Amino acid sequence: MKGLAKFFLQNRALSWLLLVLILGGGIFSYYNMGKLEDAPFTIKQAVVTTSYPGASPMEVQQQVTDVLEEAIQSLGELYYLKTDNRTGLSKITVYVKKEIRADEMQQLWDKLRRKVGDVQSRLPAGAGPSVVNDDFGDVLGVFYGLSSETHTYRELEDQAKRIKNELLNVKDVAKVELFGVQSRTIDITVNPALLSCTGVTMADIASAFERQNKVVDAGGLETSSHRLRVEASGSFSSLEELENLTVVSRQGEYFRLGEIADISESYVRPARNLMKVGNVPAVGIAISTVSDGNVVEMAELVANRVSDLREEMPDGYNLDIIYDQGHESAVANEGFVWNLILSVLTVVAVLLFFIGFKNGILIGSGLIFSIFGTLIYMQFSGIALQRMSLAAIIIAMGMLVDNAIVVYDAALVNMQRGMRKRKAILDAVSGTSMPLLGATLIAVLTFLPVYLSPHITGEILSSQFIVIAVSLLLSWVLAITQNVFFVQEFVRRPRPDELKGELFSGRAYDLFRQALRWTIQRRYVVLGAMVLLLVIAGWGFRFIPQQFMPLLNKQYFSVDVWLPEGTRIEESDRQMTEMTAYLNSLEGVKKVSSFVGQTPPRYYLANAAYGPQPNYAQCLVEADTPEKSRELQAMLYDRLPAMFPDALVRVNSFEINSIPQALIEARFCGDDPEVLDSLTNLALEIMRKNPKVLNARNEWGSMALMIKADYDPVKAGRLNVGRHDMMNAVKAVNDGTAVGVYRDRDKKVPVLLHTDVKGSWDMESVEDLPIWNGRNSAPLGQVANGIGLAWEYPLVRTYDRKLSMAAQCDVKRGHTMKEVHSEIREEIERIRLPEGYTFFWDSQYREKVKAYNQDIKSAGYAVSIRQEAEKSAKADFLPSLSGNANASYTGNPLELYRELPSIETPLYFQGRDTKYGASVTLLQPVYSGGALKAGLEKSRKEKESALYEEKRVTNDVLYQADQYYWNKVACEEMVEVAAGFKESVAALVEVVRYRVEEEYTDRNDLLMAEVKLNDAEFRLEQARNEAEVARLSMNSFSGEASDKVIQTDSLVVPLTEVQVYEQTLETAMAHRPELRIAANQVAIQQSAARIANSRYLPKLSVGVDGSYSSPGYDFNSDLDPNYRVYAKLSVPIFEWGKRKNTRRIGKLDVNRALENQSKVADGVRLEVETAYYTYTQAVRQVCLTESSLAKAATSEQLAMDKYKEGSISIVEVLNAQMYHQEAELNHIRSKLRAQLAKSSLERAAGRLGEY
8 A cells, every 4th residue: 555655656747647537537427427316226026917808807817817827926036926806907916036136127027928928828718918017117207298178189199199209309218108098999889779670780790890991912913024912902091981881781781881870989988097187188298218318418308309399289289297307306416416515515614624724625635536536436337326326425425534634644743753754654654554444344344234135225225335335445545645645745844843842732632631531430430321322222213213215305296096996987087186176276286187097107216006997096296395295295194085085095205115005914815705805804993993093994995886687598599699699789888899990090999889878777777778689689688587786896806826805004194014013913813714714914934933943043053164164175275374482491500511621711501591482384285185175175065065954954844833833723623623512512402401301302311411511521621722732832833932822724724636746756856955965975975085085195385484592502692593495295105005995985985975865865756755645645535524524514413303303312413423523523634634744745845945
């Protein structure tokens, strides 16, 4: 680091050039980088919609949704599925696993489209093509509304298309989408009586239309040198041509279509969606920018082009901005930029106050260079200017000057001590650079957990972490380069008379020293106060409202409205007209736009997507100011629900969040919608009792009325009217029956045949509805076996392919979801569930077991140990440094005296009483005979084996968890059987008592029945004890308190299906951890053999030694240094045959591991075969015991009836009751065995730990 600083100090011109480039590059980057309102994130869901006209919600679910779900379920990345099944429409929402990265999503959606496309042939006739919509992350740049009170929808559409084509030519515009366009139709209205008179059928009209309007290849004619294509014109291009269409009846008579029908242009009813701007019909024009475009610049270019288009448009059109993200981004960024400038000025002002004007300016300049350098990085890495990235710069603002202050101050202190300027600067850099780097890295790592989050948190806040990290690291680099360069250029070294005798003196420093001294003297008091403050802070944290992202200060807010299921879109539009009129009348409301039937294209990233559903609507309200917006929201929060009591109204503030769902959902799954409805109503009653709950509702909505007409084949057959004729005639009244396609240039407009029926509808008029087949006409009442009103569910939902109904509720303002959930959870979980029904909203039992079990934790520790061992094996490749020190003391030092003839003075030696020494050795292995490489491979395989062992342990533990779980469920079900048996015997006792009193039977019968009743009570008590023991065992195994009730199934779910054996075996051979462990054991033994053999191979290492010692006798000096550099080669020559023996041992160990691998594979196959056989037998036993149970119940009822008649004895009745109870217990035991056999099979296949 000192060299880098020295380079900057010595190369003044280059330093100035680099700083100018940073300033210029920062300015250039700011004006050219992408600008967005909010940080983008990926919405990891897709919607698959399929139309099935005329089908009920249940028919849609069974014939369309279930087929598609089966195909989608095979996606490995799938998290779960939710479906909405409405009349004529299937909607499947696909949620993928949260850990799937954003860059993998498009490939996943392509795979989803292939899955959906592969099953299109299996959908029923009449079902439309499935459409996969994954475009949830495409946020519009600008959303315009084209409205008109004087023009038709077709004219609006044509004008909107002209605007769309113009805007597609604007720079950076990627896509222009139209919303609220009404699909055109050609309506042919016929009179059934007239059709009957003419003998013309609907099929005749459709056939004539198809023949005339069909595009057919007419081939060509050949000349001597050319081939001329023949084209026959005649496709319909006007309504007049349609009226002249010739229709031939079955009697051969010719009619013009205009003679027997009225032809007009209309729109599809019911509409898919509607849009209005201030209660004026409108078409939305949604414009999105390219992925790396500048939305601010694009919005300005679009606005300029729109201003030109407004002048060119005919009168009567209004083109208004609904939402301009470019403007919002510009305002937000401008606000943040001003905050940024204010922050910079604040920091510089503080510096000026404390360290002087000149020093403050020089240090503050580093702040500017850090920010501009960060902008350059953001430009090249594609990070746009948005709330998160700009907030990151502001967050880092206070830390950016820390490095510069420390280095700058150290240089000044060194110069005050008399050092020359450059030496003072370089010493300051060398003394502070590494500690500052460590502090900077610690500050950066503080934000790392947010960045590493695999969920939406990490995606939204990733730019924040990157910007903070880059800016802080850049501030450190600039502190030791630009900062010290400015010290050299602009700071004068003090003259000798200006040097201070004592540094850090003055009143402020004295006060600081006194405070520090007081703190150190009372350190325990200070420590206690800090701990107390920490406890108070932790306690107070509970009362702070918690929210992932704050609400934004915007002048916009939205109102979502859900009317009762089954509401027509026309009624939804009417109520939205009333709401819009009321909102427009409020002071401070600038503009109100409404969307009925479906949410518009995503004009704001966190705007939830709903629909298509005719009972849904949304209002987007623009207020004058953000303050007025908040005031209106607070007022409308209670007022709108009161004004529209039949609707669910939700006032939404703008916030950065993922798609919002109902805050709390208590979900039930099962087979019967009526049972699900009763369970959901119980949960809703509990929710509504809580005063903090808002909008408690059933997600399926309320039951809707329907007209049910049962087709009578006998009555209809006499008139030659088929069911198809009846349904077409009914459909033609309102919806219309498609008979062909009208080609309008490049568009296909459907032609619908309608029946001209006048007047309002009641049951009598429905019965009189004429049904015709071209020859005969009859009222609907004559071909149907009863016509009446019925109820149906307008919405049917499934969850992971099971019928699912949820009790949903929001939380009132001022309260949290966690608070309300904790208050209602226990009571809802106590709802008793019928057999085959489940409930959930929390983590499942298996997850609790995995989090608590000690064996799984121990296996996890083993994995950690092996990971450390792998690190140790890698470290063996690196140089090793060792040190040695010694010291000794001699109590009686040795003295030698020797007289030599040649020396006049005798030679005198005196031993030292203290001796000491030290040495340091640096050793680098060069070749170890392959031992180091083999050791690393061995440690890696051991780590893999530890991971697979953890999976094996988890597999076994979850199997035990299933045993505890289903045993507890079975015991509770047996309690119900014992209680039922007791009630049955008690009923028998009453019958016998009556017969004894009437002297129909002997008193001995009563005694026998009472004895059996006591026995039944004993059995009930015994069953309850066993159930309690099972509950305690399950609680203990999962780590729950003994008094806590864990929610489980109420009955053991019967299993009746068996999966394919080949797939199970294939899965087992691919997933069983024991097989992986055995394979790794072979590799471990091979590595161990190489390690053992390396002892007999040459070894080479190089090293450096350094030592100091105090010699025992004082010949030259008291301290003797020694150094040496060496290379060491060790070659084993003769080991008495040990090398050969070691190799043989290694081969034998490898062979033993291979045999063990084969044994494990055979064992896995046998285990799978055994588990599969046990499972199939258990499933068969479930079916057998179920049959026996039905027969035993019938036998008991017959026995009781015969006993009342006096034809059999009491013994036979008691035996029948015992057989019935035994049949019930056997059925429970068989279901329990089947569940455990299934878990055993999943365990054998290695899949249990994956669920």
